[in-house]
Amino acid sequence: MDLVATILVDGLIYAGWLFIVSVGLTLVFGVLNILNIAHGSLYAIGAYASATLVGIYFANGGDAIPWGSYAALILAAVLVALVVGPILERGLLRFFYGRDEVLNVLVTYAVFLILEDVMKLIWGVNPYFVYEPYTLLGDVEIGPLFYVGYDFAVIAAAIIVGLGVWLTLNRTRMGKVVLAVIHDSEMSQTMGVNVPRIYLGAFMAGTFLAALGGALTAPMISVTPGLGVNVIIVAFAVVIIGGLGSVPGAAIGALMVGISRAASVHLLPEAELFIIYFVMAVVLMFRPEGLFAKTQARKI
Amino acid sequence: MTLKLENVEVTIQAAPILRGVSFEMQAAERMGLVGRNGAGKTTVMRTITGLATLAGGKVFWDGTDISAMSPRDRAMLGFGYMPEDRRLVPDLTVEENMLLPAWVNPDIDGARGLAFVYDLMPELTKMSARKSLLLSGGQQKMVALGRALIAGRRLLLLDEPFEGVAPALAKRISEVITSLRSEGLAVLIAQSELSHSMELLQRECVIERGEIVKVSTVGQDTAAQPVG
Amino acid sequence: MTTKTKIGGAFAALTLAAGLATPAAAQDDTFKIGVITFLSGQAAESFGVPALNGGKVLIDMLNQGGQLPAPYTQKGFGGMTIEVVEVDEAGGATKQVQEFRNLVQREEVDAVVGYVSSGNCLAIAPVADELKAFTILYDCGTPRVFETGSFDYVFRTAAHATMDNVSLARYLKARDFPVESFAGLNQDYAWGQDSWADFKGSMAQIYPDAEEKTALFPKFGAGQYGTEISALLRERASLVHSSNWGGDLQGFLLQATARGLHERSQLVLAAGDHVIPQLQDKMPDGIFLGARGVNGLAAKARGGELAELTDTLWNAYEAEYEAFPVQAPFRMWQALLGLKTAVEKAMAENGGKKPNDEELAAAMEGLAWDAPSGRIEMALAGGHQAIQPNAIGTTKWNEAEGRMELVDVEYFAARCVNPPEGTTSQEWLAAGFPGAQCD
């Protein structure tokens, strides 16, 4: 297999992962206007939850039907969304709606600090492993290289998530109401939209996507403290490149970062660390609000 | 008496915007709210929709104090609001923009409302499937009016409906509002000049620097009524 | 003016609060040590917490007295009860310097034992000297601490990281492993960069014909190595070197073995032993790895004179934490046993009083003592930097007993894999290990 193809495959795999971890961030920003630093913690909680749940699954005779562990992974993300989402949104974030964006970044930074220790209190510092789902799909041989089937499952998951979010927003009534709230939450209220419920729903959806990112990653890593710190910075970069609040933007941002990173690792490993900021700086230089900033209706 | 504002005070960033505004509107009454830019017209509108926070005073609807009611619950009472800057959802089509209030309020019959609006403004039929992003400012104004009409079964709040609109279109909008006379809903129109709506209004309030300085029956300039 | 006075009032109150928060006076029958290690963040799991746990086990045994074999039979430190103040090492060097000052000046600890991160070690050393506070760096790896500075009150009781990679290269040679080319994957920060440079330098001496292939430096804590593994698979190097640790190493091993990298290239890990208890049989057989000293499984396998000391601590640790001790507790043990030896030596010289910082530093300089990891000698940097023996082994899963073993272990004398006094590690590597004393 030639180098270009390798770069594309590697780039796509990474982009799939990047998209899943960033799309929830952009959705939450779009609806709630909060750039959620704690998104990284939600990712980590998702990873811990899935490690725990899959562990329980195999401890209780899951070996007979190993495929069930995928259901356990997704269930973990759903549980995190159902439990942590409302606690954070109803219990804290709703008091800060309409406040300064940057102040809200600090609020979520505080949440991030708190959750880091809360995770430590719940799960301790020892690593958790759930490698079964990772090896279940076997190997895929592409030219001289082996890939793990699971990697392609992550790409598939990213496509499903992307299409799911896009179709929900653009093809369902509820999604269109959400679009209205994204564009103008104040005006939506005067039309009778239950904005608090939309906020809660969107935050839970964002939490689900963050947790899903963690849950899907858990089988290929060891789940340890400090997992969320790095995720948040790359997710930030992706959504800034794509345009805050834009789902297609997150997809394009993830692809750009994923492929340029893969190219860098293969061709110029020294530059890997910068590539993400480089792409971001170039995009912002020409499009100060990212590639797909929120569309504005004409004023005249 | 349908809508009543009593000594309404609104402060934005320590600056008093409304200072003891009081007036009443009857069901099916059409009233103008006239004042220069910055006099507080839009803030009065926002007070009625619930978007502005009261620093003092009360708002009543059908005799009930709704001062603490959320904008959403007020929308459910049948308030329709057309803001000066239209504020359509750019990614949605013309029809979707107008149907949005019906989607979230089970009391509204979307199909009937739509039929009513298309009947009033047939030109909207042609552009019903276009994204509102692609409309001209004047066209957006008509869509925003249509949306307010579908949402507003009891009270219509129109903020500068003629501002920045070509004369021909302004005339058309004026006609549309005039044709509402038979619908039996209260209409409050905020504007800086009365030229387009003289014939359709019954009364006007003049607002200056956040205070109502005069309430008069249109055409009877001399007979200023006491405010209360 | 009103603003100024109100704020001034607040400021004065803060000043007063700071002034009043005086510490409890240090007592003569206790010896108070500040222990700084990672309690949160990525290094907590692999180093910080196991080291602290190891320290607790040892200190409990010392405070009870008579639990350890000679020469560690005396209770506590010279009869004094050991008291510990814990501080989390996470949060960056700035925070650590502040906390160090607080420990010394506010908590008035008698000695500080700490620091996994090389950056923190570099930052702390000059401050320790400024405050004349006796300090033991127990874990950090960078040779720079004493190669670019000299400190009177600072001691490092573990060998620096050069030893790890020299030992790896010597192990390959000792086992006649053919190396045509080698590639690397290391974390993108000083530890990973230095480790790769040391390995490269050692290979240049021992395998001068081997070709150096790609050197990858994924971000610290990256977790995802798919692209890097593709690049390494394409390279088909005979060896892939990694000094990764903790979650980064576990993630890399899981992903690399799933894609068969270990079948295409020999994996050599500079500090890989500490992931064995977690990975168990997910750690493939046949990996060459070190433990930054004769630590963990290599110490257990060594036996010999130190077996009793090693087994006592090993068993106590295993009983308490249900996992066997890996490298981090071993380094904490050698630090604390060294401190105990120094305290007792100083007391023997000053007539049995609790030694002050000067006396401790004098006692520690050039000291040598036995630890579960072997004989520790403060042989470098004018008696401030330890050297210790090292071991490299090959992983082999024991199916019958369900545990990982280290086979084909080679032990290297301290003076075989550490530079002699007066030479920096870089010079020593570049010159082809002059003065190395290998058996």
Added chain:
Amino acid sequence: MTRSLTLSAAAAFVLLALGALVLPDWAMFLFAMALAKGLVCLGIVGMMRGGLVSFGQGLYYCLGAYTATLVANTFGVSDIFLLTVLSTGVCLAVGLAFGPLLASYRGIFFAMLSLALSMVLYGSLSKMSFIGGTDGLNIAAPTFLGWAPEGRALQTALYLYVAVMVVIAGTLMRIYFDSEQGLIALAARDNELRVEYLGASVRNVNTYSYVFGAVLGGIGGTIAVLALGHVDPEFAFWTTSGEFVFVAILAGYLSVPSVFVAAIILEMVRSFSNLYFPNTWQLALGIFLLIVIVVLPDGLGSLVRRRKGDAT
């Protein structure tokens, strides 16, 4: 005005200087570090007046610290005044280069772009193993015009030096706040368009604030590195910048002295939570941040102003 400003500056200095007499060693160091960081935060407060919040002030903090360290280590310069001037000069130049570019960004985009710039510096320094990479560099204790103190004298001298800097910077900032440009900034915070209609350039004002912030960041970084004796790329990491923003928010944009009180409070809270909750200090710090944001939405400065309002 000028007279009362001079008086309060003098009063502030006397108050700070008293600290040198009563503070125990550890606290004097903590206060000196807090005041040095407070200088960086003061720069953010200056930008906040115009509605901008930089999430990348670590860039200048780090740049100042590295400039001082590299100059000291390469040329053997140890004079604190010279080092401050040199590193401030570098920060001024970099600030002038980026200022006009960043001045056209607003809100979250300004925050994120400034963050990206500081992360690029972080990444670059992490890669440069010839200047220590992520391990960073040490710098020797400073001298003061040839005088080379040690121990308590050194700490006192450093503390007084930072106190002087704080008073000078604070006074200049106050003058700037009350100047025409400063008032334009404040007005732009509420309604930028209106300010532009009046013929003032918000862009220019934002550039001035940014460059001023860069200079303050450089001074703060220089003093911090001389007090610490060590610098590493972490100085430019986003969490460092995040802390500066937190102090600025805790202080609010209304009062200059409250910035320094806020900086000291944060250091104290961090230090004591670290000691009393070694396992959950992040939790304690996070809860503290939330309480501050909830209880004091406009910062400490608003507290003072509110009381003042009550009095009159």
